[in-house]
Amino acid sequence: MNPVVTRFAPSPTGYLHAGNYRTAVFAYLFAKHHRGSFIVRIEDTDAARSKPEYEANILEALAWLNLPADATYRQSDHRARHRQLLEKLIADGTAYVSREKPQAPGDREEVIRFKNLGGSVTFSDVIRGEITTDVTDLGDFIIARSLDEPVFHFAVVVDDADERVTHVIRGGDHISNTARQMLIQRALGFPAPLYAHLPLILDSQHKKLGKRTGAKALTEYRDRGILPEAMLNYLAYLGWNPGDEREYLSHDELIEAFDLARVQKGSAIFDDVKLLSVNQHWMRQLPADDFISRGNLAAPDTEKLRKIVPLLKERARTFGEAREMLSGELSFLFHEPKLDKNQLLAKEPPGRPGTAITALQGLLGAIKALSEGVSAEALKEAIMPLANAEEAKGKGGRGAVLWPLRYALSGAERSPDPFTLISILGPGESVSRIQRAIAVASTSPER
C-alpha cells in the first residue's frame, strides 16, 4: 500500500476564501490521519494573472492555520517536464498543434489540442460514488497555449502523477474537469489517483463562495482576532463531523478523527455567527498570559490587564472585540470615569433623598478594611449584608446601595458587578472613586 499523498493546489490569482481553505484542511487532515504527506502546489500556470502577493498571502494563511506542508513548490518549476510530455503527446499523435484564428484578446494563433476520441469516462468518487461523463462534446480541448505554457488540466495531471499523489481532494466544482484530466492521464500512461470531490461552501446567498460574493481572504479573520485553532475547528466541521457529539476538536484531535467517509455530500453555508462562538470557546481555553499575547492586548496597566482577562473571556467573541472593550466600554478600569449626578442617584428610593450618599459612606468603611488582592466572592460576602440591611428597610434597597456603588466605580450604566470591579481596581482606587462620587452626590443641584 502506497503512502497517502494529498495536495492543495491553489492558484495565486487572488485571495483565497474560506471554502478554498476548507479544502486544504480536509486534504491535510486526511493525509496526516494516514501518516502520509501533504503537498502545497502553487498553480501559477497562468503567468499573466498570478501575483507574488497572492502567493505570499496563501502561504501565510496556511501557516497561520497550522497546516504545514511536507513540500511546497510552484507548478512553473516543472516547466521542462511539462514541455517534455507535451512533445511526447504530439509525437504520439494524441495531441497536435493547431493553427486557428484568435477569438478573444490574448488568444494565440497556435495552440496545442488533445485529440479527443470521444466516448465516456467513469470514475468512482470517494465521496459521491460513481460518476460518468460523456466526453464527446468536449471536443479537442486545449492542453497548452504553447510548449512552455501548459494549461491547468495538463499540468495538474503531470504533477499529480510525478508527486505520486494518491488522493486528489478538491472542490466539487472540479467534478466536470475530472473526465478530461483522466483522458490526458491515460494518454500519458499515468495511473489514476483516487478522487474526492468536496461539497462546496456557499455564502449566505447560497452561492458558491467567490471573489465577488463577499468572500474574504482568510487572513482577514486572523486580523479580526479569530484564533487559528477556532478557524481550523470550524472549517473542519463544515461538511464533516466526527460522528459523535463533540463540537470542539483540537488540531491533533481532528487528525485523529478525520475520515473522508463522513464527509457530507451536500454543500454547506458559511456561518460567521457560528464561527464566532467556536472562536469564543477557544479563546476561553487560553491561560491569561497567552490570552493577552495572542490577542495583542495592550493597556496602560499590565497588572490590571491580567485581572481583566476573565471579563474579556466572558464578553468578547474575538480579540478584535476584546481590544475594543479595553479602549471602550471597559476603559473606565484604567481611567477615572466622569460621573453624572443623576445617574448616581438614579436608584434612590422615592422620598428618601440622601440614601446614596449614606450608602457610599457606609461602603467606604467596609472597603477600607479590605486588603489588596481580595477576591470578588469575599467582597460580595462583605458588602451584601449592607445591601440586605437596606433591603430590609424597603423594596429596592439593595439597588439603592449596589447601584451607586457600581456607578461610582464605573461611571457606566452597564458594567461588570461592583464586587468584580473592586477586586480589579483594588481597595485604594475603589475608595478614591467612591469618595469622588460622594463629592459629586453632595453637589447642590444646578440650574
Added chain:
RNA sequence: GGCCCUAUCGUCUAACGGUUAGGACGAGAGCUUUUCAAGCUCUAAACCCGGGUUCGACUCCCGGUAGGGUCACCA
C-alpha cells in the same frame, strides 16, 4: 439551455429499515439576591413533494420540484 451533483430545525449536522427524529450555533422564556455579560434550566424549530419496495421507511428505488456546480487559450 446541455451535462453533472445535492436535498433532516433559520444554520452546521446525528440517524446508516423499527428513535418521543438527537446535538451544536442562533432565537425565545425563566432562574441566578442592582445593571450588563457569563452561567444554569426550559421552550419553539426539520425529515422537499409524489409514487413504489417492505410487516415497517428520514433511511432503498423511480419520477417530480428546488438548489447548486460546470460548460475558457482561468484555475
